[in-house]
Amino acid sequence: MTFKEKFGKEILFFDGAMGTMLQKNGLKTGELPENMNLTHPDVLLKIHREYLDSGCNVITTNTFGANSLKFNNVDEIISSAVSLAKKSTEDYDRDTFVALDIGPIGRLLEPCGDLPFNDAYELFKEQVIAGEKAGADLVLIETMGDLYEIKAAVLAAKENTDLPVLVSMIFDEKGILLTGADIKTAVVTLEGLGVDGIGMNCGLGPDQMLELLKEMQKYSSTPIFIQPNAGLPVSVNGKTTYNVTAEEFARKQLSILHNGACALGGCCGTTPEHIRAMIDLCKNEKIAEIDKKSYTAVSSYSKAVIFNEKPVIIGERINPTGKKLLKEALRNNDMDYIYREGVAQADAGADILDVNVGLPEIDEPTMMVNAVKGLQSILDTPLQIDTSDTEAMENALRIYNGKPMINSVNGKEESMNSVFPLVKKYGGVVVCLTLDEKGIPETADGRMAIAEKIVNRALEYGISKNDLVFDPLCMTVSTNKENAKITLECVRRLKNDLGVHTVLGVSNVSFGLPNRELLNSTFFTLAMQNGLSAGIINPKSEMMMNAYYSYNALMGYDENFEAYISSVTEIKNETKNADVDLETAVIKGLKEQAKQETEKELQTKTPLEIIDGILIPALDKVGKDFENNKVFLPGLLMSAETAGVSFEIIKEHLVKNGSESAKKGRVIIATVKGDIHDIGKNIVKVLLENYGYDVIDLGKDVTPQSIVDKVKEHNVKLVGLSALMTTTVSAMEETIKLLKEQTTGVAVMVGGAVLTEEYAEMIGADYYGKDAMSSVRIAEKFFLS
Amino acid sequence: MLLKYDLCETARYMGYKYGEEPSKEICELIEISYKELCKVITPKYIYKEYDFTRTEDGIVIDGIEFKSQKLLNHLRNSASIILFGATIGVGADTLVRKYSVTDIAMTSVAHCVGASLVENLCDMACEELKNEIKAEHRPRFSPGYGDLDISSQKDFFKLLPMTTQLGVTLSENYMMTPTKTVTAFIGVIK
Numbered sequence: 001m002t003f004k005e006k007f008g009k010e011i012l013f014f015d016g017a018m019g020t021m022l023q024k025n026g027l028k029t030g031e032l033p034e035n036m037n038l039t040h041p042d043v044l045l046k047i048h049r050e051y052l053d054s055g056c057n058v059i060t061t062n063t064f065g066a067n068s069l070k071f072n073n074v075d076e077i078i079s080s081a082v083s084l085a086k087k088s089t090e091d092y093d094r095d096t097f098v099a100l101d102i103g104p105i106g107r108l109l110e111p112c113g114d115l116p117f118n119d120a121y122e123l124f125k126e127q128v129i130a131g132e133k134a135g136a137d138l139v140l141i142e143t144m145g146d147l148y149e150i151k152a153a154v155l156a157a158k159e160n161t162d163l164p165v166l167v168s169m170i171f172d173e174k175g176i177l178l179t180g181a182d183i184k185t186a187v188v189t190l191e192g193l194g195v196d197g198i199g200m201n202c203g204l205g206p207d208q209m210l211e212l213l214k215e216m217q218k219y220s221s222t223p224i225f226i227q228p229n230a231g232l233p234v235s236v237n238g239k240t241t242y243n244v245t246a247e248e249f250a251r252k253q254l255s256i257l258h259n260g261a262c263a264l265g266g267c268c269g270t271t272p273e274h275i276r277a278m279i280d281l282c283k284n285e286k287i288a289e290i291d292k293k294s295y296t297a298v299s300s301y302s303k304a305v306i307f308n309e310k311p312v313i314i315g316e317r318i319n320p321t322g323k324k325l326l327k328e329a330l331r332n333n334d335m336d337y338i339y340r341e342g343v344a345q346a347d348a349g350a351d352i353l354d355v356n357v358g359l360p361e362i363d364e365p366t367m368m369v370n371a372v373k374g375l376q377s378i379l380d381t382p383l384q385i386d387t388s389d390t391e392a393m394e395n396a397l398r399i400y401n402g403k404p405m406i407n408s409v410n411g412k413e414e415s416m417n418s419v420f421p422l423v424k425k426y427g428g429v430v431v432c433l434t435l436d437e438k439g440i441p442e443t444a445d446g447r448m449a450i451a452e453k454i455v456n457r458a459l460e461y462g463i464s465k466n467d468l469v470f471d472p473l474c475m476t477v478s479t480n481k482e483n484a485k486i487t488l489e490c491v492r493r494l495k496n497d498l499g500v501h502t503v504l505g506v507s508n509v510s511f512g513l514p515n516r517e518l519l520n521s522t523f524f525t526l527a528m529q530n531g532l533s534a535g536i537i538n539p540k541s542e543m544m545m546n547a548y549y550s551y552n553a554l555m556g557y558d559e560n561f562e563a564y565i566s567s568v569t570e571i572k573n574e575t576k577n578a579d580v581d582l583e584t585a586v587i588k589g590l591k592e593q594a595k596q597e598t599e600k601e602l603q604t605k606t607p608l609e610i611i612d613g614i615l616i617p618a619l620d621k622v623g624k625d626f627e628n629n630k631v632f633l634p635g636l637l638m639s640a641e642t643a644g645v646s647f648e649i650i651k652e653h654l655v656k657n658g659s660e661s662a663k664k665g666r667v668i669i670a671t672v673k674g675d676i677h678d679i680g681k682n683i684v685k686v687l688l689e690n691y692g693y694d695v696i697d698l699g700k701d702v703t704p705q706s707i708v709d710k711v712k713e714h715n716v717k718l719v720g721l722s723a724l725m726t727t728t729v730s731a732m733e734e735t736i737k738l739l740k741e742q743t744t745g746v747a748v749m750v751g752g753a754v755l756t757e758e759y760a761e762m763i764g765a766d767y768y769g770k771d772a773m774s775s776v777r778i779a780e781k782f783f784l785s
Numbered sequence: 786m787l788l789k790y791d792l793c794e795t796a797r798y799m800g801y802k803y804g805e806e807p808s809k810e811i812c813e814l815i816e817i818s819y820k821e822l823c824k825v826i827t828p829k830y831i832y833k834e835y836d837f838t839r840t841e842d843g844i845v846i847d848g849i850e851f852k853s854q855k856l857l858n859h860l861r862n863s864a865s866i867i868l869f870g871a872t873i874g875v876g877a878d879t880l881v882r883k884y885s886v887t888d889i890a891m892t893s894v895a896h897c898v899g900a901s902l903v904e905n906l907c908d909m910a911c912e913e914l915k916n917e918i919k920a921e922h923r924p925r926f927s928p929g930y931g932d933l934d935i936s937s938q939k940d941f942f943k944l945l946p947m948t949t950q951l952g953v954t955l956s957e958n959y960m961m962t963p964t965k966t967v968t969a970f971i972g973v974i975k
Binding site for chain 1: 876
């Protein structure tokens with residue numbers, strides 16, 4: 001029988017610790033354990049056989065860290081490890097399986113660390129291909145603390161091999177992964193990816209894992225396997241030891257088995273004795289049948305949103321339709337504008353954020369990937385990938401960190417054929433529009449028929465009803481007075497007859513009528529009352545959120561009325577400060593006043609008069625105080641931030657009137673290759689922008705060549721480079737050299753903690769910026785001359 | 786573990802002179818970012834005690850050499866050495882990243898408060914450590930300090946399970962993520 005045929009159906013036993021055993025057999029501190037496959041094959045055979053003698057069915061190869069960041073002979077190491085494991089099983093007259101062991105890479109992925117997702121994928125790909133070729137029976141991805149790294153590994157295994165894929169994670173005592181996901185989120189994400197087994201190993205002993213297992217059981221419909229340490233590590237005279245004896249370990253694992261695990265093994269500190277005792281005690285036990293859970297959920301890297309009776313708010317603001325400022329931001333690649341829109345909606349109460357960046361004149365697949373990457377690096381709100389471009393959808397699904405919403409599929413054959421395979425492969429909850437080749441049916445019956453067709457087609461692709469959320473589409477009542485009623489009937493029937501969740505873009509209902517918010521919010525309440533699961537709305541709209549909070553309060557979905565009360569009191573708490581003029585507001589960093597005063601000034605002054613007459617002089621005053629050590633960095637930045645609020649209002653004013661703000665000059669800034677600290681660079685950016693410069697921010701860890709390419713592409717004459725460490729100043733030097741070689745007339749200013757005037761000169765920079773303000777002074781000087 | 790920031794130290798990281806008090810507005814920002822940080826940080830630390838031998842220009846621990854005259858001097862009364870690592874976790878970095886698009890002033894403030902918090906964690910941990918090892922110890926001495934090259938982080942990570950137990954990883958240029966992390970040698974006086 002194959003591993004897949006057995007796993008989850010009968011009890012299986014994995015082996016125990018490898019590292020502990022290798023140390024006992026001569027592995028020294030600092031040595032790479034995987035080299036032992038080549039230098040000490042006999043030791044590996046011995047260890048595997050000891051575990052097999054204990055009664056294991058599954059043995060794990062000595063390949064935990066065998067990736068090409070650490071080794072230049074990955075293929076050799078993995079094939080020898082797999083061969084040794086296979087060889088050791090030859091003498092046993094029972095079904096045994098060899099698990100290709102894959103541990104974390106040892107470098108954290110972006111955005112927390114510096115390893116790009118695709119690089120991680122390539123590292124894993126090399127490992128799994130070597131493992132399958134050498135004859136492994138399954139891929140065991142273990143001791144994982146980051147969902148994103150897991151996704152890279154699972155995709156690599158599923159796309160490049162036919163082996164079953166098991167994923168085991170390392171949780172802390174509270175059941176949280178290193179990058180913040182709880183058990184619910186981890187299960188939702190892993191099931192989305194379609195892994196064959198979900199497990200826990202390392203970090204904790206069996207007592208702690210038992211508690212976490214109970215939580216895992218609530219959400220998982222996938223077989224669960226548990227490999228605890230022999231207790232929690234205890235430090236004795238600075239040495240780490242594990243205290244749980246073999247007999248204790250066996251008893252505790254039995255209890256874990258009774259609580260729903262279908263395979264057992266051990267991690268740090270467990271020995272063949274532990275495994276033998278465990279198997280002796282558990283081998284005649286039957287495993288419980290896995291009950292299939294039925295719920296609809298999406299996730300981010302650390303948070304899951306489960307659809308239930310309380311409606312879910314999906315923020316609709318990241319969508320250029322009808323939004324001039326967002327369109328402009330997209331054309332100018334002003335990603336921060338998009339991110340701020342995301343943060344504002346999340347702060348206003350959005351559970352999920354819709355992301356639509358489609359504009360005819362931009363490269364949507366690239367923009368979608370950038371927007372999703374950026375948003376998920378600062379927010380834990382799950383995203384809804386909203387595009388009709390299949391390439392953009394797939395690219396975004398690939399790099400999304402979690403299980404996303406996908407917007408959308410519809411009843412057209414072409415749509416289902418292109419979207420469903422992506423949903424199946426990457427996981428996700430997809431919005432299903434009840435329209436087809438013939439358009440949107442006018443009757444509820446017509447829309448229900450399409451919904452049923454979609455459910456059935458999804459099933460053919462192996463997509464469960466739980467991963468479909470239906471949008472019965474809302475047409476404006478101004479063209480047919482029955483439209484709202486038809487939609488409400490659909491919402492009701494979809495929920496009651498078809499047993500699926502529903503979603504609506506609520507605001508269409510009022511198109512063409514005055515005071516739309518009033519109709520929208522009332523319709524929203526009606527829809528919720530008819531069973532709507534999720535509304536795609538503007539969470540920054542007070543009326544819409546009032547409808548939402550009131551509905552939850554009245555229906556008993558708001559424990560102690562907390563959300564309702566805080567939504568009402570927030571408004572009352574808005575403080576009114578004494579009148580100050582715009583200049584004072586900027587100097588003191590008072591944002592609310594700056595906003596009011598700017599609007600007031602715009603009634604009598606031109607934008608240019610406000611900028612040159614008030615804002616810049618105010619910033620200059622603070623800048624001088626900063627240079628004279630009377631104001632310090634946070635004070636300078638508070639003023640910059642406040643001036644930013646004012647600039648934003650002026651910009652809105654300009655866009656409304658169809659004109660553009662004049663820029664003083666264009667500057668490219670970047671943190672150099674190898675450097676991931678970008679606070680300094682971000683500060684410089686804000687200050688330069690405040691002073692009216694057009695700043696192109698290339699981000700952090702940017703290669704010399706891509707900086708040069710961008711300089712050429714945008715014909716930029718001033719470049720700002722930042723580096724924090726002595727080790728990365730060399731990348732700065734290399735960038736300057738390349739710029740001087742490949743461009744002419746480009747000046748470079750440099751800054752960063754380790755730089756000095758002399759150092760800057762030595763590496764060939766034209767200007768040295770000792771602090772944030774000096775970048776402004778350099779730009780002023782440069783563009784004047 | 787409830788960590789606290791040191792206002793004086795935090796202000797110093799921001800550029801204030803020692804003992805100079807930030808304005809009321811800045812103190813408010815500090816307080817807000819401290820509260821936000823407390824929601825997302827996951828403080829953890831580990832340590833491991835080793836015997837070490839002295840060479841002419843450094844020390845050797847378990848066959849691995851660390852070249853530094855300063856470290857050698859620092860350890861002159863020490864009988865053994867503790868390798869120590871502490872981090873407040875990835876949450877602080879995510880928060881700082883979020884601030885960098887929403888509020889640049891808060892970025893710099895949260896950055897400084899975070900630095901003060903990890904220092905506080907180290908101080909608290911070293912107090913506990915003193916009780917556990919029942920001995921006095923020297924102040925912390927970190928890779929990258931003085932003549933101990935930053936590249937020694939790589940060897941430090943071989944001796945202390947920073948990645949598997951704390952989730953701290955090292956980049957090619959020896960930068961640690963999460964960024965609010967400290968590694969240090971501590972001499973034990975017995």
